[in-house]
Amino acid sequence: MSFWLIEAAYLVASALFVLSLHWMNDPKTARKGVLAGVVAMTLAVLGTFLNPGIVNWGWIAGALAVGFLIGVPLSWVPLTAVPQRTAVSHAFGGLAAGLVGTAKFYLWQDAPENLTAFRTFAIVAEVILGFLTFTGSLMAAGKLQELKWIPQRPVTYPLQNLTNIGLLGVAVACGIALVFQPVALAYLFPVIVALALAFGVLLIIPIGGADMPTVISLLNSYAGLSAVAMGFVLDNKLLVIAGALDGSSGLILSIIMCRAMNRSFANVLFGAFGQVQQKAGVAETRTAKRETPEGAAQVLEMASQVVIVPGYGMAVAQAQQRVRELYDELTRRKIEVKFAIHPVAGRMPGHMNVLLAEADIPYDKLIEMDDINPEMPQTDVVLVIGANDVVNPAARHDKTSPIYGMPIIDADKARMCLAIKRSMNPGFAGIENELYFADRSYMLFGDAKAVVGDLVKQLQGSSGMH
Amino acid sequence: MSFWLIEAAYLVASALFVLSLHWMNDPKTARKGVLAGVVAMTLAVLGTFLNPGIVNWGWIAGALAVGFLIGVPLSWVPLTAVPQRTAVSHAFGGLAAGLVGTAKFYLWQDAPENLTAFRTFAIVAEVILGFLTFTGSLMAAGKLQELKWIPQRPVTYPLQNLTNIGLLGVAVACGIALVFQPVALAYLFPVIVALALAFGVLLIIPIGGADMPTVISLLNSYAGLSAVAMGFVLDNKLLVIAGALDGSSGLILSIIMCRAMNRSFANVLFGAFGQVQQKAGVAETRTAKRETPEGAAQVLEMASQVVIVPGYGMAVAQAQQRVRELYDELTRRKIEVKFAIHPVAGRMPGHMNVLLAEADIPYDKLIEMDDINPEMPQTDVVLVIGANDVVNPAARHDKTSPIYGMPIIDADKARMCLAIKRSMNPGFAGIENELYFADRSYMLFGDAKAVVGDLVKQLQGSSGMH
Amino acid sequence: MLCAPLLLAATASEAAAAHDGSPAAFTALLFVFLLATFIGLGVVTRVSRLLHTPLMSLTNAISAIAVVGSIVIAGQDHPPVITLLGAIALAASMTNIVSGFLITDRMLRMFKKPGGEKRP
Amino acid sequence: MLCAPLLLAATASEAAAAHDGSPAAFTALLFVFLLATFIGLGVVTRVSRLLHTPLMSLTNAISAIAVVGSIVIAGQDHPPVITLLGAIALAASMTNIVSGFLITDRMLRMFKKPGGEKRP
Numbered sequence A, B: 001m002s003f004w005l006i007e008a009a010y011l012v013a014s015a016l017f018v019l020s021l022h023w024m025n026d027p028k029t030a031r032k033g034v035l036a037g038v039v040a041m042t043l044a045v046l047g048t049f050l051n052p053g054i055v056n057w058g059w060i061a062g063a064l065a066v067g068f069l070i071g072v073p074l075s076w077v078p079l080t081a082v083p084q085r086t087a088v089s090h091a092f093g094g095l096a097a098g099l100v101g102t103a104k105f106y107l108w109q110d111a112p113e114n115l116t117a118f119r120t121f122a123i124v125a126e127v128i129l130g131f132l133t134f135t136g137s138l139m140a141a142g143k144l145q146e147l148k149w150i151p152q153r154p155v156t157y158p159l160q161n162l163t164n165i166g167l168l169g170v171a172v173a174c175g176i177a178l179v180f181q182p183v184a185l186a187y188l189f190p191v192i193v194a195l196a197l198a199f200g201v202l203l204i205i206p207i208g209g210a211d212m213p214t215v216i217s218l219l220n221s222y223a224g225l226s227a228v229a230m231g232f233v234l235d236n237k238l239l240v241i242a243g244a245l246d247g248s249s250g251l252i253l254s255i256i257m258c259r260a261m262n263r264s265f266a267n268v269l270f271g272a273f274g275q276v277q278q279k280a281g282v283a284e285t286r287t288a289k290r291e292t293p294e295g296a297a298q299v300l301e302m303a304s305q306v307v308i309v310p311g312y313g314m315a316v317a318q319a320q321q322r323v324r325e326l327y328d329e330l331t332r333r334k335i336e337v338k339f340a341i342h343p344v345a346g347r348m349p350g351h352m353n354v355l356l357a358e359a360d361i362p363y364d365k366l367i368e369m370d371d372i373n374p375e376m377p378q379t380d381v382v383l384v385i386g387a388n389d390v391v392n393p394a395a396r397h398d399k400t401s402p403i404y405g406m407p408i409i410d411a412d413k414a415r416m417c418l419a420i421k422r423s424m425n426p427g428f429a430g431i432e433n434e435l436y437f438a439d440r441s442y443m444l445f446g447d448a449k450a451v452v453g454d455l456v457k458q459l460q461g462s463s464g465m466h
Numbered sequence C, D: 001m002l003c004a005p006l007l008l009a010a011t012a013s014e015a016a017a018a019h020d021g022s023p024a025a026f027t028a029l030l031f032v033f034l035l036a037t038f039i040g041l042g043v044v045t046r047v048s049r050l051l052h053t054p055l056m057s058l059t060n061a062i063s064a065i066a067v068v069g070s071i072v073i074a075g076q077d078h079p080p081v082i083t084l085l086g087a088i089a090l091a092a093s094m095t096n097i098v099s100g101f102l103i104t105d106r107m108l109r110m111f112k113k114p115g116g117e118k119r120p
């Protein structure tokens, strides 16, 4: 009987998980999607409780309570910290998968008939994926949080990739051995765990902090795959389905990011990309024209169409509220204001959308790169707020540039360009941006929040009634 | 061993079937889709051959040969006969499912432990769906082929729906009885088969010939579902997957048709829609203005943008080649020619696209209703070729009209409208079309092929060098 | 390299037989059905409107997957009448496969790409 | 009305047990995996670009499905050390569920519909 209830619960849960992702295709239905996810997860948990032989209710209650107590605060992090948070929970996910796999392996040592070839195979896969996701995600979180004791810059040493692949190879080899001799060779299991943990760390070390978002998405799909493996171990379809959904989502997001950066997975994983930044910072020969907030405000008032290009800087400066005020001031003057959103502006996909949404800017004003670029020539003023690489014309023509080929927002094609940043320092890609030296470009130096604030004051000052 | 090869073949086949449908989303990749389907089917067949215990190779070879010999000619039918052909193969599909189910049922009579509740349940479902699809599709094909001895008009009699539902109810009741007593009550099985066969016929009788395309799509999903049921009987995942793909496809196509006709399933199935046509044909009071091919040709030459609205009449008259020549003549004169395709123009979804594609008209000239309607006011001449309901303005305003609410092509909004049809007879919906009485409308009476041919001659006559 | 042990491990057919018709096998099929339906709905809704007629005949051919069941019935050693039923079913399915794919391809070959020359 | 016989018929758990880990069960999971991956790819590619950040945290919550396995390990009567492992796994998964869904909803609540007022 319980068998049927459980299977029914799992079946409905599977359907709801699919719908949950499906409804994310439109902001209007997105929250329904979350609801579906919650219901699905609840069904999954309740269904599992029906399993005959579940007795340690105390332990379960305790664990759930702990998880609840950690989880709630973890959901309060500021939006700028979302990437770290995501990384941390990937770590938790990997840990859970790894531990369950380990437990199963040792439990079945006493009932080896259960350790069929594919079961053992699945366990090995689950454990390797789980534990490397665990350490890897922790490292990634650390780099994103810019912890002192974790080097931001990629750490490279000779034969690095070779040793990494080697490590993984050994782990896999041990795994295969286990598949043949799950009991006799059981002592290999801890070795595999250790290697997986180590590999997770070494995988991240050579990757620059700014590539972490891509890496996180990849770790996301690893976490999903480890759930799939767990599904094979426990012969549980729901685990396989949810894991697969998760895995494909992570994969697609990282592909989107790579495309938008015009880079390959290999380049992200082994390219030690951030390095180029060392040779950046070379003193500028050319100088860029400066503009004062007063002047900028006047220019903006004159414009009939303004396009704002937000970037990582706006996120760092937490300037979104000020930007909102600027938006209000301008629209109040019947000036058409649009936001040009680059797919990889900021440090995670959709980063800018969330920040601007937080500032209550209606999402039909957030225009995707491909839709806004055609309008650029008719745009009077482009206001770049803490963006850099995503508006770097070098990506279009300079074959030698590391971001050559990356699609960009054509800020240089507008009648005039105002750029807010603190200095002439480069962005994530570590290369200078000729846009700032163009005749039609003027710099507004300073922290994005402060500068935008000044602009707003200026506009409020002037009656605004013309 | 064979077990693994078979499962592998089935797994790959499943993936290929999905891809096959996926690639149909673009004419560029569509043929690749067919290829994928062929490979998948081949894998499925070869995989099945590996089953231990397959011995009657003679029978198999014979059956395959027969199927081949019937199948090849069946694929040569003219495009106008495609709906009938589809119906016939649904009949074959249903027959196959029904027979396999029957065979399995009697085979397992000697090994009743195999007739578990859900197996029997699945067999009953398979047999009912299979056989009702069989007779139902044959009836549909007959109506589409307009066979004399099958009444075109819906045949209705008192309590019709009640008796039909009743029949089905009895069949299902017997089925449930069988689920409990698969052996003791085995004699109920032929009853179920008979009822299913009868139900198939009675289901179609009350439906008008012109509704057959919708019905065929529904039968398509029944055929798919019977394959799914077979999958449950034989515990075969590939059958379930392919069947489900098929079922959902049929369902969606019929939904699209119903939407485009603004009618509900219930209305199609039980509405006896075609009936209204009886009270049609009432003599026209108002008279429509006629136009001669000469005059029409001159009008067309003057135009700068012409929109052609093809309909069922073009299909019946097989006029697509002439239409192509007309298209060439006009484009040669630098006149912008577009085709307005209504989703349910003709008698099956996409009917017009195939016909015009057959006449080598590039598919980027075939514009969907929603995209062409905004252009209508700027259009100089709309040339309606054997279309009627899909350009009937009554659908927009006349609440009493049977097609009220059905989205239409706004031919009446163009500067001028030329309509080619043989008479003032109504179309499938059996209602008069006020478009033909509008001031800006002129009729070209005659068979579409002939009339368009005349137009082409006229145009060729006039030098065309101005 | 990994299939080797998997294969050794499998006391295949018997195991499969043991599994046939078990509740677990039944629910497994339910999950497969659910997922396949989701895929079908998702994929078909995105089929180009241009190709709805070819789509009908393609799915038509795909539904001939009943061939799998027919082969099993017709091919195994059963009383002649059963074999006959199987053979008829097989012939019917084969007809659908052949005609379905042939006519679909025939229609698709007609679609000219905007460029002008026929699709390869 | 049809489940009744189905249930009667099922000598459920045993049957399920018999099925566990059999080759057939294994391949069933393979099919499920294949289909679910297709769905995932299809669905995610159509997620609105606006919502890629919430999507990340939503899938994050969904991947906490490992909770199912954790409950089984932690809940059944096993040596304490195993139970401990299970409990840790369970706590970790629960953390992801709670934080994942909460933060996703928090982000989505921010998205104002063009009209102006917040989404309900």
Ligand SMILES: NC(=O)c1ccc[n+]([C@@H]2O[C@H](COP(=O)([O-])OP(=O)(O)OC[C@H]3O[C@@H](n4cnc5c(N)ncnc54)[C@H](OP(=O)(O)O)[C@@H]3O)[C@@H](O)[C@H]2O)c1
Residues within 6 Å of the ligand: A210, A211, A212, A213, A214, A257, A261, A310, A311, A312, A313, A314, A316, A317, A343, A344, A345, A346, A347, A348, A349, A350, A351, A385, A386, A387, A388, A389, A390, A391, A420, A421, A422, A423, A424, A425, A426, A427, A428, A429, A446, A447, A448, A449
């Ligand atoms: N979004 C993703 O998913 C993702 C993933 C991986 C990598 N990336 C990469 O991240 C980059 C994103 O491009 P982006 O243009 O948004 O950012 P960016 O290229 O990193 O440039 C950010 C700019 O903001 C300025 N800035 C920093 N803090 C500021 C503050 N408080 N006030 C004002 N300005 C400040 C910095 O210049 P100053 O120091 O002079 O102020 C910097 O030049 C791309 O290269 C992309 O490939 C994105």
Ligand SMILES: NC(=O)c1ccc[n+]([C@@H]2O[C@H](COP(=O)([O-])OP(=O)(O)OC[C@H]3O[C@@H](n4cnc5c(N)ncnc54)[C@H](OP(=O)(O)O)[C@@H]3O)[C@@H](O)[C@H]2O)c1
Residues within 6 Å of the ligand: B210, B211, B212, B213, B214, B257, B261, B310, B311, B312, B313, B314, B316, B317, B343, B344, B345, B346, B347, B348, B349, B350, B351, B385, B386, B387, B388, B389, B390, B391, B420, B421, B422, B423, B424, B425, B426, B427, B428, B429, B446, B447, B448, B449
């Ligand atoms: N496409 C689908 O999937 C589908 C499915 C189900 C139902 N339907 C229905 O079918 C109808 C399709 O609309 P439609 O406008 O394409 O066709 P229609 O409304 O049936 O009108 C066709 C017109 O073509 C004329 N015609 C017939 N033979 C001709 C010939 N040889 N030469 C010239 N004209 C000829 C007829 O007038 P004369 O007799 O005066 O010549 C008739 O008025 C819609 O009502 C739709 O709901 C379509």
